[in-house]
Amino acid sequence: MAKLLIRDLRQVVSPAGGDAPLRGGALAELDVIEDGYVLCDGAAIEAVGRMSELGLMDSDVEDVDGSGLCAIPGLVDCHTHPAFGGDRVEEFSLRAGGASYEELHAAGGGILSTVRATREAGEDGLARAVERHRGWMLRAGTTTFEGKSGYGLDRETELASLRAIRTAGGVPTFLGAHSTPPEFPDADGYLDFLLEAVLPDAAKLAEAADVFLERGAFDADQARRYLEACREHGLALRLHGDQFTEAGAIRLAIELGARSVDHLEATGPDGVAALAASGVTGVLLPASALFLGRPMPPGRALVDAGAAVALATDFNPGSAFCESLPVVMSLAATQLALSPAEALSACTVNAAHVLGRADRSGRLAPGYAADLVLLDAPDWRYVAYHLAGDVVATVIKDGTAVPQRAAY
Numbered sequence: 001m002a003k004l005l006i007r008d009l010r011q012v013v014s015p016a017g018g019d020a021p022l023r024g025g026a027l028a029e030l031d032v033i034e035d036g037y038v039l040c041d042g043a044a045i046e047a048v049g050r051m052s053e054l055g056l057m058d059s060d061v062e063d064v065d066g067s068g069l070c071a072i073p074g075l076v077d078c079h080t081h082p083a084f085g086g087d088r089v090e091e092f093s094l095r096a097g098g099a100s101y102e103e104l105h106a107a108g109g110g111i112l113s114t115v116r117a118t119r120e121a122g123e124d125g126l127a128r129a130v131e132r133h134r135g136w137m138l139r140a141g142t143t144t145f146e147g148k149s150g151y152g153l154d155r156e157t158e159l160a161s162l163r164a165i166r167t168a169g170g171v172p173t174f175l176g177a178h179s180t181p182p183e184f185p186d187a188d189g190y191l192d193f194l195l196e197a198v199l200p201d202a203a204k205l206a207e208a209a210d211v212f213l214e215r216g217a218f219d220a221d222q223a224r225r226y227l228e229a230c231r232e233h234g235l236a237l238r239l240h241g242d243q244f245t246e247a248g249a250i251r252l253a254i255e256l257g258a259r260s261v262d263h264l265e266a267t268g269p270d271g272v273a274a275l276a277a278s279g280v281t282g283v284l285l286p287a288s289a290l291f292l293g294r295p296m297p298p299g300r301a302l303v304d305a306g307a308a309v310a311l312a313t314d315f316n317p318g319s320a321f322c323e324s325l326p327v328v329m330s331l332a333a334t335q336l337a338l339s340p341a342e343a344l345s346a347c348t349v350n351a352a353h354v355l356g357r358a359d360r361s362g363r364l365a366p367g368y369a370a371d372l373v374l375l376d377a378p379d380w381r382y383v384a385y386h387l388a389g390d391v392v393a394t395v396i397k398d399g400t401a402v403p404q405r406a407a408y
């Protein structure tokens, strides 16, 4: 594979050195090179530097003119639910008229309506859906994405979801414990089935396990049972926690040494302090809070307390139909009081850490993946500043420019 030189970039911006996850002041430390270049050798970055220091290039190096553009690392979305059939546009309209997300869920709508549509989609339909969603993410600047199962809730559809995510190049997470499907009378009976009949094969396809620890979903004891079993099968652990209520998710995440606890809209001061003193990363999903009209998670308090935080979209059809990390960065700046620099680290290097990939993704530095976003902006901070704007000019994944529109 040939070398690719992106030259004459207005700015080349990357989270600065320091081991992931970045915390406190380190979250805002960036290396900013004015008038720079990025040289890729195949799928890896070979060098990053100032144009004035660029030596002579061989004639076989492909040259891209980066004038007027800023380069940031390819974005890393560490929390998405891309494996679903159908949509929830009716529910969206009902919510606009005042119905609450939890009421719709309790009435058999919400997650369970997507479960019905996902089971009907079949393996091919599911694979096409994930591929389509991956295309949306990629064109928005996401070069690494995690994807969860959790809309199958039966053996066949959970495994098909994980396969579809892997095939689309995603990092698969087994979210069998998302909700209890209607064929089981209670959550404990469903967990018996899940751990015996699905987990052994799901663990061969997934890298991590996740659970929805919430009133109306799974309680802390059920979540512990599920996560401990998943850990025995070699999976890293994640939790959906404190979305609506504080039901012990942070405590459990710390006890089990989970990689992350995600949502945190309901987290109070004790949870903030506990998370900050732990090795668990808090994944903030402000697009979900916005989409549901819920309080925002305490982003500023978490960063100030020294917690490791990441940002993600939570892309899904019900609570966050949004695949754009640039929009999430705008929300982080306007709603969570994070600086653009903190937001950038949170959805690059720290998100890569949550996925166990901080050694290869999330920075523009030699040896890292040749994944970049070129911004059509005079200053890289436009990625957050230009709300839902047309800032992503080019996405480069594994050293190759991604076509901006795919035909589906």
Ligand code: NIG
Binding pocket: 081, 110, 111, 114, 212, 240, 243, 288, 314, 316, 317, 318, 319, 320
């Ligand atoms: O992270 N809260 C749980 N799961 C998803 C939403 C799922 C859905 O509404 O379909 C979330 O927000």
Ligand code: FE
Binding pocket: 079, 081, 240, 314
């Ligand atoms: Fe989620």
